[in-house]
Amino acid sequence: MFELIGIPPQALFGQLLLGLINGSFYAMLSLGLAIIFGLLNIINFTHGAQYMLGAFVAWMLLNYLGISYWWALFLVPVIVGATGIVIERLLISRLYHLDHLYGLLLTFGIALIMQGVLRNNYGISGLPYSIPPQLAGGQNLGFMFLPNYRGWVVVASLFVCLGTWFVIEKTRLGAYLRAATENPTLVGAFGINVPLMITLTYGFGVALAGFAGVLAAPIYSVNPNMGAELIIVVFAVVVIGGMGSILGAILTGFGLGLVEGLTRVFYPEGSAVVIFVIMAIVLMIKPAGLFGRTA
Amino acid sequence: MHDAALATKPVAATAPLLSVRDLNAWYGESHALHGIDFEVKPGEVVTLLGRNGAGKTTTLKAIMGILGKRTGSVTFEGKETIKLPARSIARQGIAYCPEERGIFSSLSVEENLMLPPQVKPGGMPVERIFELFPNLKERLNSQGTKLSGGEQQMLAIGRILRTGAKTLLLDEPTEGLAPVIIQQIGKTIARLKQEGFTIVLVEQNFRFAATVADRHFVVEQGKVVDHILNDELDANIEKLHAYLGV
Numbered sequence: 348m349f350e351l352i353g354i355p356p357q358a359l360f361g362q363l364l365l366g367l368i369n370g371s372f373y374a375m376l377s378l379g380l381a382i383i384f385g386l387l388n389i390i391n392f393t394h395g396a397q398y399m400l401g402a403f404v405a406w407m408l409l410n411y412l413g414i415s416y417w418w419a420l421f422l423v424p425v426i427v428g429a430t431g432i433v434i435e436r437l438l439i440s441r442l443y444h445l446d447h448l449y450g451l452l453l454t455f456g457i458a459l460i461m462q463g464v465l466r467n468n469y470g471i472s473g474l475p476y477s478i479p480p481q482l483a484g485g486q487n488l489g490f491m492f493l494p495n496y497r498g499w500v501v502v503a504s505l506f507v508c509l510g511t512w513f514v515i516e517k518t519r520l521g522a523y524l525r526a527a528t529e530n531p532t533l534v535g536a537f538g539i540n541v542p543l544m545i546t547l548t549y550g551f552g553v554a555l556a557g558f559a560g561v562l563a564a565p566i567y568s569v570n571p572n573m574g575a576e577l578i579i580v581v582f583a584v585v586v587i588g589g590m591g592s593i594l595g596a597i598l599t600g601f602g603l604g605l606v607e608g609l610t611r612v613f614y615p616e617g618s619a620v621v622i623f624v625i626m627a628i629v630l631m632i633k634p635a636g637l638f639g640r641t642a
Numbered sequence: 643m644h645d646a647a648l649a650t651k652p653v654a655a656t657a658p659l660l661s662v663r664d665l666n667a668w669y670g671e672s673h674a675l676h677g678i679d680f681e682v683k684p685g686e687v688v689t690l691l692g693r694n695g696a697g698k699t700t701t702l703k704a705i706m707g708i709l710g711k712r713t714g715s716v717t718f719e720g721k722e723t724i725k726l727p728a729r730s731i732a733r734q735g736i737a738y739c740p741e742e743r744g745i746f747s748s749l750s751v752e753e754n755l756m757l758p759p760q761v762k763p764g765g766m767p768v769e770r771i772f773e774l775f776p777n778l779k780e781r782l783n784s785q786g787t788k789l790s791g792g793e794q795q796m797l798a799i800g801r802i803l804r805t806g807a808k809t810l811l812l813d814e815p816t817e818g819l820a821p822v823i824i825q826q827i828g829k830t831i832a833r834l835k836q837e838g839f840t841i842v843l844v845e846q847n848f849r850f851a852a853t854v855a856d857r858h859f860v861v862e863q864g865k866v867v868d869h870i871l872n873d874e875l876d877a878n879i880e881k882l883h884a885y886l887g888v
Contacts, residue, residue: 519756525748526757532708533744537758537805538732 354612360491362608368497368566370604371504372398374597375559376581377588378508379552381596382515384585385528386548389439389450395578396458397553401427401560402569403465406476416479419561420503427557432550439549440542458575465571473568500562507558508597515593524548583626589639599637657720659684659840660705660736660809665714667704674700676864677714682809687831687841689851692861693887698844699741701861702811705842706738707731718809735762737802741813741844745794747787751778754786755801762806771800774830792823799830809840816850828853848882860885 376394383391404423408414414422434457442449478496485494515521527534527541535541560574567573581600588599603622611618629637658681665678675697682688690698704712707728716723723731732738737758746754755768755778772779775796781789789797795815802810812831816824824847831841831854845851851858852875860868862885870878 522749522753522757526746529746529748530744532728533738533740534757535728536706536708536732536738537802538729538761539759540729 356490357492359612362612363605364491364493364497364608365611366605366608367501367601368604369607370601371501372559372563372577372600373581373584373604374508374600375504375555375562376577377585377596377600378511378593379555380581380585381588381590381593382511382524382555383549383552384590386524386531386545387435387439387443387450388447389442389454390447390582391549391552392451392455392578393434393458393461394454394553394556394581395574395576396461397427397431397556397574398560398563398577399465399571399574400430400461401557402476402564402567402573403469403560403571404557405561405564406474406569409476416561416565420558423561424554424558427560428550428554431553432546434553435546435549440546462571462575469571471570471572473570476564476569478565496565500566503562504559507555508600511555512593512597580622583622585636587622587626587629587636589636592636592638595636595638656683658682658717659686659719660842661715661717662701662705663715663717665701665704665712665716667700667709667712669700670710674709674864675704675712678704678861678864678866680859680866680869682840682842684840685835685838686857687835687843687855688857688859689843689845689848689855690861691845691848691851691858691882691886693885694846696861697864698861699813700864702738702813702842702844705731705811706736708738732807733761735807736809736811737761737805737807738811739798739802739813739815741817743794743798745786745789745797747785749786750782751784751786751789751797752782754797755782755804758801758805760804760806762808765806766803768804771803774803774833775800775826792819792826795819795823795827799827803834808838809842810834811842813844814846815843816845816847824850846886848886858882 376398380391380394383389401423404426405416405419408419408422409416438453438457439450442453482496482499485492486498515524523534523539523544527539527544531541563573584599584603585596587603588595603625606625607618607621610621660682662678662680665675666673667675678697678701680688690701692698700709703709705716707723707726712724714724718731718734718736721734723734746757749757755771777793778796778800781793786797787794799812799815815827819827828850831843834841835854843851843855848858852872855872857872858870858875859866860870860882868881868885870882875882
């Protein structure tokens with residue numbers, strides 16, 4: 348067995364894989380946050396809870412209705428996205444004329460309510476959700492063992508992130524979105540229904556969180572706090588990447604997942620804080636974030 | 643009833659296309675327009691002249707419905723639009739080109755050009771827009787805001803010609819541009835007029851305005867205070883100098 352700078356490759360690649368998995372979730376969640384912030388100017392603090400809701404809805408579909416993981420991958424984003432649309436129409440849309448802070452407080456409050464309700468009904472010990480049989484087992488790659496499901500998570504996340512990037516940067520629909528992010532008044536004066544775009548964009552961002560929740564269900568246990576723990580790191584990722592940059596959110600998400608994994612190999616004590624240390628440094632050197640546009 | 647409808651028909655043909663009556667508008671708490679009145683007939687080019695801060699830009703924005711609050715009456719093709727949101731006003735066939743041009747920096751020139759949706763049939767084909775503004779064709783893949791000021795203005799006008807709207811609100815299209823570009827924009831406006839476009843132009847530069855417009859409305863402190871036919875401009879030049887403070 349060979350060694351790299353004194354580290355057994357199994358450990359190194361194992362941690363890199365773990366980093367890539369975490370990075371997949373960082374990327375999907377920070378992407379949704381970046382899209383929502385870009386158009387709505389609201390920092391969606393409900394995002395973690397909506398990710399958690401995605402995992403719970405997948406669990407409910409399986410245990411109450413016998414609907415499989417594969418259907419859940421499709422149905423959960425639709426269901427969670429629809430709840431997002433209701434929240435935007437009934438609550439968030441009333442705050443657009445106020446300071447950002449109110450949107451932040453509102454979405455934070457909604458997150459606490461969602462977590463509280465689910466904690467009350469399902470406890471905090473976590474509900475099991477098993478890996479779909481098609482993705483059980485794993486591959487021995489020689490230098491490491493790759494569980495199939497974890498490989499699938501990375502691929503699915505990459506696919507969804509790049510698909511979203513493509514739609515936003517390369518299509519007509521995306522051009523509307525980018526234009527409305529810059530100057531919603533003028534886009535409205537061209538005859539485009541900007542309020543509807545805002546609602547659908549929020550729904551889409553939330554659907555991404557729901558999708559990430561389904562992917563997460565078999566890896567992390569399904570529990571009401573799963574989003575609250577993750578979202579703090581995701582906010583740091585968004586700050587590092589720069590609010591409002593689509594590709595920036597994706598690259599920073601995967602990149603910081605890897606950095607975290609490497610830290611766990613070389614200096615395990617620092618792995619829990621490395622992202623926040625990077626955030627502090629980036630804020631000092633480039634406050635708009637690595638990929639952020641300065642206004 | 644039937645006879646009355648018939649009787650009004652010839653009148654309707656010469657009726658104003660755009661009629662603004664007692665238009666008041668606010669920026670937040672600040673009352674900016676205090677009863678603007680003017681009319682534009684089909685195929686006319688009119689300008690709103692006046693000093694900085696007189697309310698010319700605000701009038702265009704208020705017609706377009708992009709200010710917070712407006713009262714009074716703005717009828718387009720006989721239809722009241724004062725209660726409509728901006729997007730519905732645009733869909734009636736009115737297009738707006740803002741003073742700051744509103745080119746989107748995150749969109750390429752081509753995306754900027756193709757952004758405004760068609761609101762009426764018979765929009766100008768892209769090839770014709772390139773005939774009017776050949777520079778745009780060569781720079782389609784550039785970032786929108788990498789264009790020169792003149793090219794940005796051409797893009798801002800070009801993209802609303804695509805939409806099929808035949809009534810254009812142009813806010814200071816010549817501002818800050820070189821004389822040769824101003825000439826090109828003047829020619830474009832003349833050509834659009836020949837093709838039956840109706841244009842409301844906000845201008846500081848009344849020498850330019852005189853080359854393209856049929857009539858001028860003088861705006862002062864949020865009101866239309868005078869109305870001068872372009873043919874009578876020379877006779878009124880002293881008065882106009884006084885209004886504009888030149």
